[in-house]
């Protein structure tokens with residue numbers, strides 16, 4: 206038994222995450238032993254990121270005997286590597302497209318869900334006393350070219366239409382006053398929704414809460430197969446043991462496999478995102494560049510740069526790209542990320558950036574997340590596909606799917622399209638390589654338009 210991944214095996218090992226600042230800056234103490242012998246539980250959750258943890262929390266709170274299994278450790282995947290932007294998102298389809306495809310009512314349900322997802326994270330942090338270094342009042346989008354101002358206007362109009370909330374425009378002088386000066390920026394827009402956090406502290410905080418509610422963890426346990434047994438239960442097989450469960454949730458997102466189970470094949474597309482982190486910057490260095498705000502920000506590129514100053518004055522700078530996960534490709538990506546950081550923040554050309562890491566987010570063909578039952582099965586569920594914006598949406602999807610598993614009515618906005626099983630990508634065996642073509646087009650568009 207082996208897992209069939211669509212990226213090179215290196216992406217699923219420890220190299221891309223070896224310099225992860227988040228892991229280094231917080232306890233990685235084991236939360237559970239590897240699975241051994243024969244065990245059983247009511248619900249098995251495969252994947253210990255936000256999706257799995259938030260589902261496990263809701264289930265454990267209802268007295269369900271739940272076990273979370275992770276191939277590595279809790280928060281090892283994207284949930285322990287991301288930029289910490291807890292903001293609107295989860296889809297990359299635009300509002301008009303969602304309305305067109307799914308109708309006004311269902312699209313509107315999704316817009317409410319995006320907002321409710323952020324509130325849910327805030328509630329979980331507060332209710333469970335999780336200290337995750339929260340900063341930033343909303344998010345700021347920065348026009349990387351004067352002619353991208355129209356994009357800011359469209360975003361402001363969408364937010365107004367969705368929630369009746371006004372965004373704030375900033376001209377160049379105002380950006381300077383706010384401490385958000387970077388090369389090439391012409392103006393900005395603050396959307397007053399969302400906040401930034403330490404992603405791994407959040408994941409660990411959720412896990413500790415699950416444990417306190419009676420949930421179990423099996424770490425260093427790669428689930429290699431899920432088979433239905435004659436008694437209607439599922440048997441999850443790992444190298445060192447097996448777990449019987451009445452219900453199973455697949456919460457593997459960008460780290461999913463084509464054959465675990467076969468149903469996943471072709472339905473998800475992992476995309477790499479990469480983060481470079483500077484050393485602590487001095488007040489003088491911040492002033493010289495004119496960037497001293499803790500506001501989370503990103504630019505108007507399609508292959509956008511996202512960046513924010515941490516509470517201790519390290520600069521986090523991230524960007525998507527590269528369809529290859531070899532050590533050589535990672536080295537090239539590190540160079541490209543450093544080059545773009547220097548272009549945007551020229552006063553920091555001599556500042557060291559000791560930490561660089563990559564991880565896998567996940568797309569679906571229809572560009573919307575899935576959270577629901579796997580068709581034609583009894584008791585098998587999945588949630589994935591947050592399009593690089595999963596802090597809020599993965600947390601939310603986990604709770605939606607947990608409510609489904611409990612058969613409980615939920616007041617949480619739950620658009621019906623999120624329950625529709627994703628369709629396969631065309632040319633599914635080629636999908637990672639085809640992504641390279643999209644990247645080339647996006648780069649060209651960002652440069653020319």
Ligand SMILES: Cc1cc2nc3c(=O)[nH]c(=O)nc-3n(C[C@H](O)[C@H](O)[C@H](O)COP(=O)(O)OP(=O)(O)OC[C@H]3O[C@@H](n4cnc5c(N)ncnc54)[C@H](O)[C@@H]3O)c2cc1C
Nearest residue numbers: 252254255256276282283284287288290428564594595596
């Ligand atoms: C570099 C980067 C930056 C990002 N920045 C942001 C951001 O700023 N804001 C935002 O909202 N989102 C961001 N995202 C996306 C966000 O991190 C993800 O959408 C979210 O963490 C997904 O959570 P998850 O629990 O579904 O998956 P993950 O956290 O990826 O967890 C999946 C887990 O499944 C486990 N697994 C896989 N297969 C098996 C198996 N067979 N057996 C056992 N375990 C298995 C893996 O080990 C992994 O731990 C970013 C992603 C990356 C990679």
